Amino acid sequence: MSYSQSAAKRAETQAQTSDMILRLLRVARGAGVRISVAESIDAFESANAVGFSDRQVLKDALTLTIAKTVEDKQLFEQCFETYFKRENTALGGKIAEAGRKPGAPPQGEGQPGDSQGEGASSSLGQMLLDNDLAGLAAAMERAAEAAGASNITLFTQTNLYARRILDRMGLPELEREVTRLRAEGNTELADRLARARAALGEQARAYMERQLTLFATGTTREIREGALRQVNLSQLDRRDIQRMRQLIREMAKKLAERYSRKRYRDRKGVLDTRRTIRRNMAFDAIPFRTVWKRERIDKPRVMALCDVSGSVASVARFLLMFLYSLNDVLADLRGFAFSSHLVEVSDILSRENSDDAVTKILEAVGFGSTNYGKSLEDFSALALNKINRQTTVIILGDARGNRNEPRVDLMGGIFSRAGRVIWLNPEPQPLWGTGDSDMYRYAPFCHQMVTCNTIAQLERIVEELLATARR
Amino acid sequence: MSSSLEQKIPSIDAIEDGLASQGYISSRQIATALFLAVRLGKPILVEGPAGVGKTELAKATAGFLDLPLIRMQCYEGLDESKALYEWKYGKQLLYTQILKDKLGEQLRDAANLDEALARLDKVDDIFFSERFLEPRPLLRALKEPLGCVLLVDEVDKADEEFESFLLEILSDYQVSIPELGTQSAKVIPIVLLTSNNTRDLGDAMKRRCLHLHIGYPDARREERIVATRIPHVQANLLRQLVHFVQALRTQDLRKLPSVSETIDWARALILMNAGQLDNDLVHNTLNVLLKFEGDMTSAGKLVGEMTHQAVREGQAMAAK
Numbered sequence: 004m005s006y007s008q009s010a011a012k013r014a015e016t017q018a019q020t021s022d023m024i025l026r027l028l029r030v031a032r033g034a035g036v037r038i039s040v041a042e043s044i045d046a047f048e049s050a051n052a053v054g055f056s057d058r059q060v061l062k063d064a065l066t067l068t069i070a071k072t073v074e075d076k077q078l079f080e081q082c083f084e085t086y087f088k089r090e091n092t093a094l095g096g097k098i099a100e101a102g103r104k105p106g107a108p109p110q111g112e113g114q115p116g117d118s119q120g121e122g123a124s125s126s127l128g129q130m131l132l133d134n135d136l137a138g139l140a141a142a143m144e145r146a147a148e149a150a151g152a153s154n155i156t157l158f159t160q161t162n163l164y165a166r167r168i169l170d171r172m173g174l175p176e177l178e179r180e181v182t183r184l185r186a187e188g189n190t191e192l193a194d195r196l197a198r199a200r201a202a203l204g205e206q207a208r209a210y211m212e213r214q215l216t217l218f219a220t221g222t223t224r225e226i227r228e229g230a231l232r233q234v235n236l237s238q239l240d241r242r243d244i245q246r247m248r249q250l251i252r253e254m255a256k257k258l259a260e261r262y263s264r265k266r267y268r269d270r271k272g273v274l275d276t277r278r279t280i281r282r283n284m285a286f287d288a289i290p291f292r293t294v295w296k297r298e299r300i301d302k303p304r305v306m307a308l309c310d311v312s313g314s315v316a317s318v319a320r321f322l323l324m325f326l327y328s329l330n331d332v333l334a335d336l337r338g339f340a341f342s343s344h345l346v347e348v349s350d351i352l353s354r355e356n357s358d359d360a361v362t363k364i365l366e367a368v369g370f371g372s373t374n375y376g377k378s379l380e381d382f383s384a385l386a387l388n389k390i391n392r393q394t395t396v397i398i399l400g401d402a403r404g405n406r407n408e409p410r411v412d413l414m415g416g417i418f419s420r421a422g423r424v425i426w427l428n429p430e431p432q433p434l435w436g437t438g439d440s441d442m443y444r445y446a447p448f449c450h451q452m453v454t455c456n457t458i459a460q461l462e463r464i465v466e467e468l469l470a471t472a473r474r
Numbered sequence: 475m476s477s478s479l480e481q482k483i484p485s486i487d488a489i490e491d492g493l494a495s496q497g498y499i500s501s502r503q504i505a506t507a508l509f510l511a512v513r514l515g516k517p518i519l520v521e522g523p524a525g526v527g528k529t530e531l532a533k534a535t536a537g538f539l540d541l542p543l544i545r546m547q548c549y550e551g552l553d554e555s556k557a558l559y560e561w562k563y564g565k566q567l568l569y570t571q572i573l574k575d576k577l578g579e580q581l582r583d584a585a586n587l588d589e590a591l592a593r594l595d596k597v598d599d600i601f602f603s604e605r606f607l608e609p610r611p612l613l614r615a616l617k618e619p620l621g622c623v624l625l626v627d628e629v630d631k632a633d634e635e636f637e638s639f640l641l642e643i644l645s646d647y648q649v650s651i652p653e654l655g656t657q658s659a660k661v662i663p664i665v666l667l668t669s670n671n672t673r674d675l676g677d678a679m680k681r682r683c684l685h686l687h688i689g690y691p692d693a694r695r696e697e698r699i700v701a702t703r704i705p706h707v708q709a710n711l712l713r714q715l716v717h718f719v720q721a722l723r724t725q726d727l728r729k730l731p732s733v734s735e736t737i738d739w740a741r742a743l744i745l746m747n748a749g750q751l752d753n754d755l756v757h758n759t760l761n762v763l764l765k766f767e768g769d770m771t772s773a774g775k776l777v778g779e780m781t782h783q784a785v786r787e788g789q790a791m792a793a794k
């Protein structure tokens with residue numbers, strides 16, 4: 004009997020701790036730490052191996068298993084600290100004060116059972132009168148779990164969840180008791196319970212607010228970022244710019260990771276004699292193991308022209324930022340920016356950090372009135388003889404040249420030399436060719452023309468570019 | 475599995491003491507990592523700047539657990555035949571030459587070619603037996619009867635192909651040799667991989683390992699480390715020089731001085747019979763700590779102030 008009881012108890016604590024770790028992992032994921040399923044299993048194993056008695060050791064153990072970079076480690080340690088921070092003391096004091104008999108000397112921590120004489124019939128009421136802070140905290144934790152408090156996603160839900168927690172802790176019973184006491188004329192005890200109840204409500208709300216910051220940051224961030232990827236670049240809120248910058252950086256990093264590797268392709272059937280002999284030295288140079296010639300697959304050589312004129316001003320910043328990120332992925336990227344004339348910005352891109360680079364470029368040529376003809380002329384003078392079959396030319400712009408001569412002939416020259424010409428236009432297709440847009444006059448000299456005004460589109464295009472350039 | 479090993483280290487404290495007995499002053503986190511590595515049977519990936527004691531950790535671990543240390547240094551172009559096993563081709567050749575007569579005798583009375591081949595088949599296994607197998611570090615680590623500490627040093631220097639090849643061994647602790655079959659580890663070795671971050675390791679690799687980052691130690695730990703390495707250093711000088719190095723690390727330098735440099739510097743100062751730091755002394759010995767011309771000039775300007783600070787703080791500590 005006693006054995007099965009203790010076994011059941013053990014199982015219960017185990018379930019509680021595993022729930023706790025699961026929630027902690029969710030918090031960490033929300034904060035941006037990348038945790039795979041295999042790693043969460045490891046987290047359980049390592050937590051079991053070191054035990055739960057020493058919090059510092061538990062933190063070290065989980066950090067070792069879960070976080071695999073220095074940044075992730077810092078993030079995770081922060082999450083761990085917030086998760087286990089208990090802010091009961093301040094509000095707990097209030098409850099203690101409210102629950103105390105008026106005039107009675109303040110006691111430190113409430114001793115359960117030190118006011119046994121005056122009975123409150125509900126267990127919650129008794130705990131409040133007893134100043135059983137630990138008991139209250141535990142009860143609140145249990146109630147929160149039962150109410151699914153960690154599922155909170157929006158701050159408007161705080162009160163709702165706080166109410167649910169209180170209900171589960173036995174608030175209705177307590178309220179009935181207060182009413183009954185008043186009816187019986189025991190106003191003093193009733194008042195004390197009512198005051199304690201108010202303080203308890205405050206504590207439940209504070210608890211839920213903490214839960215919100217812990218659990219909801221991840222989800223709201225996901226929702227927000229998902230939306231940002233689809234939103235039109237020209238209609239961005241000022242407050243989203245920071246987050247957008249982050250997104251672009253992450254995207255560039257992802258692309259860089261995927262494509263920065265040197266790739267080789269076997270040239271089937273051509274023996275690399277030198278390396279074959281070297282490899283087979285141990286066998287008297289009898290070629291047991293053959294080595295075939297390989298060729299390196301070149302990364303695409305990209306020249307990017309970015310319009311930074313007034314008409315695309317709102318998008319220009321992001322196009323530049325993107326150009327900057329591309330610079331990390333592709334080693335020999337040449338960047339140009341233009342409005343009324345064109346300048347090469349490769350130097351600025353590789354030297355400055357992203358924000359400075361964008362500002363500098365905008366200062367140099369930004370926000371003028373666009374002249375595509377002049378800009379193409381400048382470009383041809385600067386770089387036309389460097390364009391060959393391996394080169395991809397990307398033009399980011401709206402093709403609105405203020406009725407200046409578009410110099411389609413120069414575009415033709417670029418087209419005939421380059422491997423690929425891609426035009427990314429922030430305007431939607433129906434607007435192409437309207438007003439002063441020369442888009443369709445340039446069209447015959449582009450391999451590909453696409454609308455590009457969201458991050459998602461930008462990512463897809465670059466991905467395609469990097470993938471096709473390998474073949 | 476490795477129950478005897480688990481008995482040897484019942485707790486994290488035991489590891490800390492054990493490492494200290496080998497002259498390795500560990501942090502709590504390092505000890506926890508080792509503890510988990512043994513309990514979960516997982517390799518540890520140790521990252522951090524050069525000279526903070528990544529390789530030393532493996533040596534100390536092997537020392538206090540009384541296990542052999544098998545070290546494999548990675549470099550570009552490292553492949554299976556150098557890491558895992560190789561057939562002793564020369565020996566095979568020599569033995570066939572010597573045994574030629576014997577083989578001829580065996581085959582002489584064979585009625586036809588088929589029978590001769592059948593007989594040859596029976597003996598050819600001896601040429602691909604363990605006798606002719608040259609085990610390289612990885613296979614040696616698996617075959618060690620009492621377990622061992624396997625140190626795969628600077629894994630980031632090896633090619634990515636080799637990294638993927640390592641994955642198989644590190645997750646199952648077994649390798650298959652076509653001629654002999656699968657070889658599994660007798661006792662799961664303690665595996666430490668070190669990396670200097672010259673390139674990012676693959677996610678798959680990181681996922682399978684415990685990830686331990688050893689940074690520069692704080693002043694107290696660094697003092698203890700130097701004191702264990704150089705027992706006859708004066709307490710006063712020790713405090714001052716550690717303070718100075720700690721201050722130097724907050725500067726914007728191309729290569730920050732690490733623990734090994736602190737130890738070298740302490741040795742140099744003792745050789746010069748220094749009782750405490752002063753301006754000239756530091757100027758003359760700064761090249762022990764800093765390895766770049768640019769760092770020397772930029773730090774040189776601050777030496778006076780930092781020395782003064784270090785001496786003062788050292789005295790304040792002594793007063794306590």
